[in-house]
Amino acid sequence: MPPAAPPRSLSGRFAALFAALILYASLYPFEAWRWPPGRDATELLVLPWPPYRLPFDLAANFFGYLPLGLLVALAASGPGARRWGAILLGAVLPAALSYAAEVAQHFLPGRHPSLMDWALNSAGAATGALIAPGLQAFGWPQRLQAAWQRWFDADAAGAVVLLLLWPVALLFPAPVALGLGQIGPRLQPLLAEALAGLGGAWSTLWLPSASPARLGFAAETLVTGLGLLAPCLLAFSVVAAGWRRVGLALGATVLTTALLTLSTVLNYGPQHALAGFAPSTLPGLAVGLVAAIVLAPLPRRAVAALGLVGLTALVTLVAQAPSDPYLEQSLQAWEQGRFIRFHGLAQWVGWLWPYAALGWLLRRVIARRGRAP
Numbered sequence: 001m002p003p004a005a006p007p008r009s010l011s012g013r014f015a016a017l018f019a020a021l022i023l024y025a026s027l028y029p030f031e032a033w034r035w036p037p038g039r040d041a042t043e044l045l046v047l048p049w050p051p052y053r054l055p056f057d058l059a060a061n062f063f064g065y066l067p068l069g070l071l072v073a074l075a076a077s078g079p080g081a082r083r084w085g086a087i088l089l090g091a092v093l094p095a096a097l098s099y100a101a102e103v104a105q106h107f108l109p110g111r112h113p114s115l116m117d118w119a120l121n122s123a124g125a126a127t128g129a130l131i132a133p134g135l136q137a138f139g140w141p142q143r144l145q146a147a148w149q150r151w152f153d154a155d156a157a158g159a160v161v162l163l164l165l166w167p168v169a170l171l172f173p174a175p176v177a178l179g180l181g182q183i184g185p186r187l188q189p190l191l192a193e194a195l196a197g198l199g200g201a202w203s204t205l206w207l208p209s210a211s212p213a214r215l216g217f218a219a220e221t222l223v224t225g226l227g228l229l230a231p232c233l234l235a236f237s238v239v240a241a242g243w244r245r246v247g248l249a250l251g252a253t254v255l256t257t258a259l260l261t262l263s264t265v266l267n268y269g270p271q272h273a274l275a276g277f278a279p280s281t282l283p284g285l286a287v288g289l290v291a292a293i294v295l296a297p298l299p300r301r302a303v304a305a306l307g308l309v310g311l312t313a314l315v316t317l318v319a320q321a322p323s324d325p326y327l328e329q330s331l332q333a334w335e336q337g338r339f340i341r342f343h344g345l346a347q348w349v350g351w352l353w354p355y356a357a358l359g360w361l362l363r364r365v366i367a368r369r370g371r372a373p
Helices: 007-027 055-076 083-107 115-137 140-151 157-170 184-196 200-204 217-236 243-268 281-295 300-319 325-336 340-367
Strands: none
Touching: 007 055, 007 083, 007 140, 007 157, 055 083, 055 115, 083 115, 115 140, 157 217, 157 243, 157 340, 217 243, 217 281, 217 300, 217 340, 243 281, 300 340
16 A cells, blocks of 8 residues: 655645635636726725624634644644744735735625735634644644544545535535535526527537426435435545444434535524425435445445446436525525625535546546455
8 A cells, every 4th residue: 555645745735725715715706807997906905994794704704714824834844844934834825815815806896805804814824823833742643644544545535525525515505405416507508508509409409408396205315315325435435344434424424414404504594494304304314324334344446336326326316306496596695695705616516526526436446446445
C-alpha cells in the first residue's frame, strides 16, 4: 500500500477545497458581470460599511472563514517552519481571499461588497489560525492522520471529498427525500433554446415531458433507500469490512434525519420542521440502512460495483419525479433571500453529486482489476 499523505498535505488539500467553496458562495450566481456605472478603479478598492446586517450573516461570515484559517495554518506548519509564520499565513491568506471576493462583488448585480463582511472573515480566519498551534501541541494532526490510515485506503481522498459534500447536497430541496441528481428540468430550457434555432424535429429532440403525477409510494421509498445506500457504498469502497462500515451506515442515517429536518427548517420555517418527512421517508431510510448493513461484509470492489448500479437506478427514478409547486416557491426564496450565498452551491452539489460519485466508483472498479479485494 502506498504511504498516505502527511498531515500538512491533507490540510493543504482541504484548505484549497474550502477556499474554492468559499469563492463559489461569494460570487454566485457568476452572471451579468458589468463595470459599476460611474465608478473608477480606485473607488472599487474601497469597501463600504453596510447600513445594517442580520445576525445570520454575521455568524456565517465569521465561522465560514474560521476553518480556512485553521487549515492554512496547519498546512504551513512543519519541520523548520516558524509557528508565528504559519499563524500569519493562516490569517493573511484568507483575509486576502476575502478582500478579493468582496471587490469582485462590485461587478455582480445583486451582490453587495461590505467592509464588515471582510472584517468578520478576517477575524474568523485569524481565530482559526490561532487555534492551530494548540491542536499541534496536543498532537491532533498526527492523531487525525493515524485515524485516517486506520479507516481509509491510501487513495480514498476523492471519496472522502464526495462524502463531505453529500450533506451539502441534502440541504437543497429535492422532489423526493434524498432524491439527488434531478438536473434535467434545469438543463431542459437551455437545451430547448439551443435546439430551437435548428427547427423541425430537432426542436423537440431529447426533451422528454415531465411526469404529471407523483411517484408511487414504493418508488419514493426506493428513491430514499437508494439515496441513503449510495453514500454508504461509496464509503464502504474505501473502508475495510467490519464494524467501521456498520458505524458509518448508522451515522449516515442519523445525519440524514438531521439534515432533512434542517433543510425543511431553512425552506419552510421552524414550525414546519417535520414536514419534510413524507410517508415514504422513514420506510425508505429503514430500507437503505438494512441494505447497507447487509452489504457491509462484501469486498471493496463488490460494493463499488453495487454502488454504480444503485446510483444509476437512483438518477433514473429521480428523473421521472415531477416538479413540486411548493418546491419551486422554496427555490425562489433561496434565490432571492438570505440563502443566496449557499443556494448556488447547494443546488449544484445536489444535482451533480450522483454523477460525480458514479465517475469515482467507475474509476475505482476499473483501477482495482487485478488487485486483491
